[in-house]
Amino acid sequence: MPWVPQHEGDFPTLGWHVADQMAEYLGRPDAGDDDVFDPFILTLEQQEFLNELYRIDPSTGRRLIHRAALIRPRGWGKSPFVAGIMISEAIFEVVPDGWDSEGQPVGKPWSKVRTPYVAIAAVTEEQTKNTWEPLLEMLRQGDAVDEFDLDPMDSFVSLRRGRIQPITSSPNSIKGFKAVAASLDQTETWVRGNGGVKLAQTLRNNATKLGGVTIETPNAYTLGERSVAEASFGFWDDIQSGKYKNLEDVRSIYFDHRPAPADTRIDDMESLVYGLRVAFGDSSAHADGCLLHEPPCAPGWSDVHRTAMDFFDTANDPAVMRADFLNQVDAARDAYVSDPEMRACVDAGRDKTVSRTEPVTLGFDGSEGRKDKHIADATVLIGYSVTQRHFFTIGIWEQPDGPQGEGWRPPKLEIEQAVAKAFKEYNVVGFYADPSAGWAGEVKQWEAAHHKRLKAKMSVQEPIRWKQKDIGRTCDTFDQLYSQIRQGEVSFDGNPTVLRHFLNARRDPRRAGYVLKKADDNQDYGKIDATYGAAFAFAAGNDALGKGVTASSTTRMPRQLR
Structure with missing residues (x-):
């Protein structure tokens, strides 16, 4: 019998059944009175996460999610919650086993499929205690020990078949331990230096082979530390941006992160x-x-x-x-902007639209494509509404991952068409572009085609070409743009690639101030090109204001002659 939805928006999941088993067999840690059984009851928020984690594909009858991350503040209750999930993976009915007579999902334990090994992972033994200690307490206070013939010892939990065990990044602790489920705690501290990156990859690979699941429980990470948590967030942002829209496997990734609002004031x-x-x-x-x-x-x-x-x-x-x-991502010490600052600007621009008549400026930063084995820079075309002080994305062209990226070059014809379309659809009053990286010829063509309608000009002879040698102008532009971002005076359309580029950018001090650069240890993937495109558009917008372009009514779109 196929799955039968019970209400609008319903989806098949074993989450409710797993929660019932937790409440029946597991005790609540830190309950106080050892003689009184206090069942482990989930909050509605935890239940919602569990339902997503155990979501089933109605067409295949298999679990959909194989990699998850739960990012919440300290004290939220991540450790006992994830401990309960790891216990569930070890002994409860978490593997889909068809549908009952009413078309609802039923499950079976991993032991009916293979010997279940479950890992409580961290980079240090002390760190594993965050999840391990509540896990033991939950088992010892409930009925699971007798019902499932368990032996919860201090160093591991013996099952009828298999075990639950804390492991660290030590090679000896993970050798041969093929876990069907693993919790990865505090992955904001997992870096290459402590073996965390390799440990995460090993656990994920094992789970992939077995059809199991891994769950990360980081606190908010610090940008630039190249931690497992930061890489996971980067992957999730790529998924959200549509970068992998043709990759079916990204449906198996689930990230749940809810920070405080970006405009939260810590002095109020x-x-x-x-x-x-x-x-x-x-x-x-x-x-x-x-x-x-x-x-x-x-x-x-x-x-x-x-x-x-x-x-x-x-x-x-x-x-x-x-x-x-506040569960807010922290910025690296030399970061150009912080995540909360950018999120506030995105929130401010969420409902904005740009009309055909209001004055708009453009910013362009180009790439010549892949060099040697390095990943090419992106090519970007950013728009800026002068009156709304709002950035919007016209086009971003990035090298694809994998074999498709071999020998990649930006599609110049497509990009030229995007520029022409922008001039046709918007009231463009200024356009600044970096002519380096093989785009000098195109910049000359744009100047010849559009110089008459531009109010903002770099110079009379070269109205579009950004002067790379004028470091002082570049420094001033970045500093002015940051001041506007920090004060919430500009807004963004929320394009995730643009947001990622801004968060990747690092300050590079110069005598006149600073310019922006990629992180020293992330030259390939830490793209920042959208920051330059936005800065050029912003500078053109300021120059347009200086020329008296202050309202959409002051400049009209050219009428097309027939």
Whole structure:
């Protein structure tokens, strides 16, 4: 019998069944009284994650998600929740086994398929305790030990077949341990230097071979540290941008990250408490309940007012507090912008549209394509509404991954058509472009074709060509643009590739200020070209304002003669 939906928006999942098994057999850690069984009951927010994790493809009857990440602030309850999931993978009915007489999914344990090995992974033994200690407590307080014939010892849990075991990045701890499920804790600290990158790859490869699952539980990471968490977020951003739209396997990735609003002010108690309530979700102990659901869930266990007070303690690093409790991604020390700053600008531009009559400027940064074995820079064309102070993406051309990227060159004809279309569809009053990387000829052609309608000009003779030797102008432009971003005076259309380029950018000090560069240790993948395209458009917009272009009514689109 095929799956039968029970209501609009329904999807097949074993999540509800897994949650029922958790409540029946597992005790709540830190419950207090050892003599009274306190079942492990999920919040609605946790249940929603579980339902996604155990989502089933109705056409194949198989689990859809094989790699997940749950990013929440410290104190949200990630460790016991993920411990419960790892126990479930070891002994509960988590493998789809068809549909019942009512068309609803049923499951079977991994032991009916293969010997289940489950890994509680971290880069240090101390780190594994975050999940391992609540896992043991949940088993010892509940009925699972007797019902499933378990032996929860301090160093591993013996199953009838298989085991649950903490492992670290030590080669001896992972050798031959082919886990059907693995939790990867605090992956913001997993880097090449401590073996974390290799450990994550090994666990994922093993899960892929066996049809299992891995779950990352990082706190918000710091940009530029090249951690496992940062790489995972980068992959997720690529998926969201549509980069892998033809790759079926990306459907098996699920990331759940909810930071506080980007405009959360850590020097304002009301704004801060609201941001903490958003980040902590159902675990917030605020008297008004959660902000996620209607009606609100009952207050949880995390005292957001107490946490807010710690932000005002000058001994605490604000960046660390934002990452740990507001769940906001932190910037590298030399980063051009921070994630919250950019997210606030994206939020401000979410509903904006650009008309055919309002004055618009363009910024172009080109690439000549792949060199040697290195990945080519991107080619970008960015638009900027002068009156709305709003950036919008016209085109981004990046080298494809894999064999398709061999010998890649930017599609010049397509790019030239995009420029021509922009001049046709928008009231373009300025256009600045970097002529290097093989685009000098095209820039000359654009100048010849469009110089008469441009109000903003680099010079009379070369109205579009950005003067690369004028480092002072470049430094001033980047600094002015950052000031506008920081103050929320400009907005962005939310293009994920543009956002990624801005977050990749690093400040490169010069005598006149700074220009932008790629991270020193990420020259291939840390593209920043959209920052230059946006800066050129921004500079042209400022020059247009200086020429008196202040309203859409002052300049009209040229009428096409027939």
